[in-house]
Amino acid sequence: MAWELVAEERRVSGKGAARKLRRMDKIPGVVYGPAVDKPLPVIVPGNKLKKLIYEFGEETKVVDLVIKQVDGGERREQVIIKDIQVHPYRRMLLHADFYALAADQDVDVDVPVEIVGEAKGVKKGGVLNVVLHSLLIRCLPKDIPEKIEVDVSELDIGDVIHVEDIKDRFSFKILSAMDAPIVAVTPPEGEEAPAEGESEEEGGEASGE
Template identity: 45%
Template sequence: MKTIELTATIRPKTGKEIARKLRAQGLVPGVIYGPETEPVPLAVKLNELKKYLYRYRDEQLIFNLTLENNGSTLKKIALVKDLQYHPVTDEILHVDFYEISMEREVEVEVPIELVGKAKGVETGGHLQQLLQTMTVACLPGLIPDKIEVDVSELDQGDVIHVKDLTPPEGVRYLDNPDEPVVTVLAPEEEKEEAEVEETAETETETSE
């Protein structure tokens, strides 16, 4: 978990034209909102936002926001809830901040990282990750950067479900306990899946 200091400017006007002008000045339009916060439109420096998001891309970030408004300032603690990107340039077009309290539980998506080499792969199986992220609930200061899943003992046909994973202290997993996270397919299963996909593609082409 990394805490970032970031300054944002409250913007009194909204709309597509205003957003275009902000981007031309190197700013990203955005908004901050929360369970007890009415949406407040704001703007942040694009280079600063990108610097932190890319430098700490493998860490969960908490932003200490200083909101400037005509000479006055307001402090907020927030998570990045959503980012909108340009479909061609992949540039950040808009950012949503979600205000939090360090004393109140939040729900966030945390990436899953597989650790080790499954023994079922060593005998010809195919490792298949079925879940890329998990939803967790905890205090902001306890948000894990990632959830490590050890697949070393996973043999062909074995499956690790959400219920098989032990969350860190103070963290709760909110996904369905029976949701499969990762499995090792036997060579025959992998072949059958490929054949099913190929058949489905052929039927689609025929119907067209």
């Protein structure tokens, strides 16, 4: 599905002008990146931006930004929402940063992790702990995935999946630390995982010894 957001070229600046825009449900923003010669100030409709943020959740998606120019023309840029500034207690949108993508240049983006499958350790009473909820990757804009699936079906109690364990499964490059744990199955509270090479039946002392 193509996501489109219509913006206006912004010629006013300053805190007073920004407050006036927000009262009209218009959010000041800026477009920057390798696809533009210099940062381009824009105005985006607050209700449309909120809808995009709600729809995207934690996913990184490419947006077709249509910029209506002051001279009556328009330009289109493929962007990702790089940063959103939100008022600390009013929860209102204050400013948006859009990163303009160059089709032939790699981009670094955070992509959410989605856990799939049911760990066999969980079936035994273990607890699934997700440590990393997103991974930093590098790829061309057209190859940005909506999410990175991590299958935990074979995880037993005490097992951990690290970034290094999945790095060769995808066409993109993962930049997150290779030794970082993504997900683990920990023992039920009050129990310890069996030592390496020791089965659950062998754990502890045999009765009668």
